[in-house]
Amino acid sequence: MSFERKKILVLGAGYAGLSTVTKLQKLLSVQEADITLINKNEYHYESTWLHETAAGSMNWEDGVYPIAKVVDNMKVRFVPAEVTKIDRDNKVVQTNQGEFDFDILVVSLGFESESFGIEGMDEYAETIVSPQSAVKAREEIEKNFINYKTSQDKRDLAILVGGAGFTGVEFLGELVETLPELCKAHGIDYNDVKITCVEAMPTMLPMFSDELTQHAVDFLEKRGVEFMLGTAIVAANDKGFVVKVNDQEQQIEASSVIWTAGVRGSKLMEESFEGVKRGRIVVNNDLTIDGYDNIYAIGDVAAVMNGTGKDARPYPTTAQIAMQLGEHTAKNIKLSLDGDKKEPFVYDDKGTVCSLGSKDGIGVVMGKEIKGKPAAFMKKVIDTRAVFKIGGLALAATKGKFM
Ligand code: NAD
Numbered sequence: 001m002s003f004e005r006k007k008i009l010v011l012g013a014g015y016a017g018l019s020t021v022t023k024l025q026k027l028l029s030v031q032e033a034d035i036t037l038i039n040k041n042e043y044h045y046e047s048t049w050l051h052e053t054a055a056g057s058m059n060w061e062d063g064v065y066p067i068a069k070v071v072d073n074m075k076v077r078f079v080p081a082e083v084t085k086i087d088r089d090n091k092v093v094q095t096n097q098g099e100f101d102f103d104i105l106v107v108s109l110g111f112e113s114e115s116f117g118i119e120g121m122d123e124y125a126e127t128i129v130s131p132q133s134a135v136k137a138r139e140e141i142e143k144n145f146i147n148y149k150t151s152q153d154k155r156d157l158a159i160l161v162g163g164a165g166f167t168g169v170e171f172l173g174e175l176v177e178t179l180p181e182l183c184k185a186h187g188i189d190y191n192d193v194k195i196t197c198v199e200a201m202p203t204m205l206p207m208f209s210d211e212l213t214q215h216a217v218d219f220l221e222k223r224g225v226e227f228m229l230g231t232a233i234v235a236a237n238d239k240g241f242v243v244k245v246n247d248q249e250q251q252i253e254a255s256s257v258i259w260t261a262g263v264r265g266s267k268l269m270e271e272s273f274e275g276v277k278r279g280r281i282v283v284n285n286d287l288t289i290d291g292y293d294n295i296y297a298i299g300d301v302a303a304v305m306n307g308t309g310k311d312a313r314p315y316p317t318t319a320q321i322a323m324q325l326g327e328h329t330a331k332n333i334k335l336s337l338d339g340d341k342k343e344p345f346v347y348d349d350k351g352t353v354c355s356l357g358s359k360d361g362i363g364v365v366m367g368k369e370i371k372g373k374p375a376a377f378m379k380k381v382i383d384t385r386a387v388f389k390i391g392g393l394a395l396a397a398t399k400g401k402f403m
Contacts, residue, residue, distance in 0.1 A: 006033050006337060009093060009102035011083050012266075013039035013067050014047065015319045016299025017108035018390050019326025020333075025072045027334045035075060038095060040082040042066060044390075045131050046399075047110075048319045049383065051167060053134035054258070055174035056142070056182065057358065060131040065399055070391040083109065086272035088295055104294045104336075106329055109269070111300035111317065114262035114278060120236040121162075125259035128167055137258050144255040145186055157193045158254035160240050162233050163261025164199035166354055169216060171260055172197055173356030176223035195225045196252060198243055200261075202230040205354065205362075207316075208369075212362040215371045219356050228252075233261070263317070265301035277303075280314070285344035287329050293342075296332070298325035304345060315347055319386055324348060353379040 008024065010017050021037050028035070043064040052058035071078050081097035086107065093100045113129045115121035126137035141159060148156035159175070161168050175195060183190045197220075204227070205213050217227065228243065235242035240254040265279025273281050273289065280303040281289055287296045287304070298304075299322040303314035315321050324347060332342040353363030353375050361375030370378060384400035391399070 005031065006103040007101060008033050008035045008104045008106070008333060009100055010035070010037045010106040010108065011039075011086075011093065012108040012110050012299070013037060013041075013044050013078075014108060014110040014299055015322035015386070015390075016110075016326040016329075017106065018044055018067070018070065019323040020106050020108065020298070020329045021076055021326075022070055022390050023327045023330030024333060025075045027330055028075070028337070030075055032337055033333075034077075036077045036079060036100060037067070037071060038079045038081050038083060038093070038100065039067060040080070042068070042080045044070075046383070046386070047129075048386070050128045050131065050134040051171040051174055053131060054126075054128045054137040054171055056138045056178045057174050060135050062399070064131060065387075065391070065395060070395060083268060086268060088272065088292060091294075102294075104333055105296070106333075107269075107272075107295065107297045107301055108299045108322075108326065109266035109301050111263045111265060111279070112267065113259065114264035115259065116262055118233060118235060121233075121259055124236040124238060125162065125257045127259050128171060129263070137256075141256045142182065145182055145188060147255070148188060149186060153255075154192060154194070155240075155253050156255045157188065158240075159193070159195045159256040160252060160254040160258065161195070161197040162236075162241060162257070162259040164197050164201075164204035164227065164229070165260065166205070167263075168197060168199070168260040169205060169220075170355050171258070172220050172225050173216075173354075173360065174358075176220060176225060177357035177359075190224070193224060194254070196228060196254070197225060198228045198231050198233050198241060198252070200230070200232040204229065207352065208354070208362055208364070212364075212369055212371055216354065216356060216362050219360055263300070265317075269297075269301050273297075280317075282314075286332055286342040287325060287345055288332075288342075293336075296329045298322065298329055304347070306347070318352070320350060320352075320382075321347060323386065323389055351378075353382060355379040 045064045049063040053060045081095035085094040113127040127133045144156040233241045240252045269276045269279045282303045300317045305312040328345045351365035355361040362371045363375045380401040387399045388396035
């Protein structure tokens with residue numbers, strides 16, 4: 001048992017960081033540790049709800065809450081600051097608000113958009129990676145629709161979505177629900193709207209069965225979405241996307257262009273650690289990084305391997321796993337402070353749901369496939385559970401999704 005008060009520093013208040021801190025404040029006494037949480041915003045945002053803001057079905061304010069609301073200020077000092085450098089050997093983190101030293105560090109700096117160096121993507125496409133970018137995507141669509149009334153240019157009613165991963169498909173599901181309303185408000189015929197989703201792989205959402213994927217495709221196509229599967233986007237420009245079909249480049253034109261085809265962990269990871277790929281570092285099974293048993297990397301900056309040896313693959317970076325990683329990190333910190341052996345992380349996969357707007361979806365929950373209304377219901381349960389797990393009943397009562 002250690003009687004020295006250890007300095008624990010947690011970087012980032014996404015799902016992983018906030019889960020760590022809210023669990024730590026339950027497990028540790030003020031005498032045991034001095035806990036500091038650093039995050040660039042004063043608020044936490046529900047990154048899995050951003051597609052709703054981007055499509056206009058949720059105000060961005062509804063998907064955020066003040067971090068101060070969920071941290072116990074008797075035990076945790078919250079500092080709004082931007083991390084600029086991690087010096088792991090000198091045990092110091094630099095921020096735009098000064099330096100912070102640590103005994104134990106939890107790096108949970110989250111994700112950012114990744115354009116894979118595709119020419120023009122950063123410049124011409126909107127993304128869905130923060131409340132600000134989601135609002136911008138929505139404003140862009142709305143601006144172009146309003147513009148159509150004077151331009152009568154059909155490209156102003158054309159929307160291109162790059163990538164049919166979870167974010168792309170959930171965004172499309174929300175769009176087909178909100179765009180008819182937007183059209184009505186501006187006297188536009190919805191039949192004139194063209195939504196095209198370009199996906200490099202020949203199939204989408206490979207983690208689901210063909211039946212579930214087909215349900216999503218049918219749902220979206222019936223509402224006007226056109227899929228271009230097996231088609232890679234090779235550039236973005238002021239006209240839209242340039243795609244490659246049968247080795248031939250083609251320009252697809254649209255005024256609204258949204259890139260949902262890539263995320264990576266924070267760029268600070270490459271600057272701070274070795275062996276980082278796309279902002280993610282492979283962690284040991286106790287969630288620490290190699291050679292540093294006092295530094296944990298969790299959430300979207302971590303590659304947590306499923307299995308061992310050459311068949312091992314990283315788990316996908318989901319909110320569900322990020323929250324479990326946060327709780328496990330807190331437990332391991334407590335064990336290490338007590339002088340006990342840390343425990344390996346074991347993922348408890350409760351299932352995944354991909355929403356298709358507010359009334360439909362596809363998913364696998366407790367090993368059972370679901371689609372339609374039950375999936376939409378489960379998605380709301382999952383979203384409400386996430387706020388409850390971090391902020392308890394009080395937060396769930398204000399931010400939960402109760403239909
Ligand atoms: P993703 O990487 O999972 O999907 C991106 C898609 O874009 C892929 O299908 C890929 O083939 C395609 N793509 C990549 N480059 C392309 C190109 N040049 N041209 C055309 N298509 C291209 O990204 P995501 O959807 O943002 O998801 C990120 C992570 O977050 C994943 O692990 C996902 O499981 C998770 N997530 C989960 C949920 C949920 O559980 N409901 C929701 C959102 C995100």
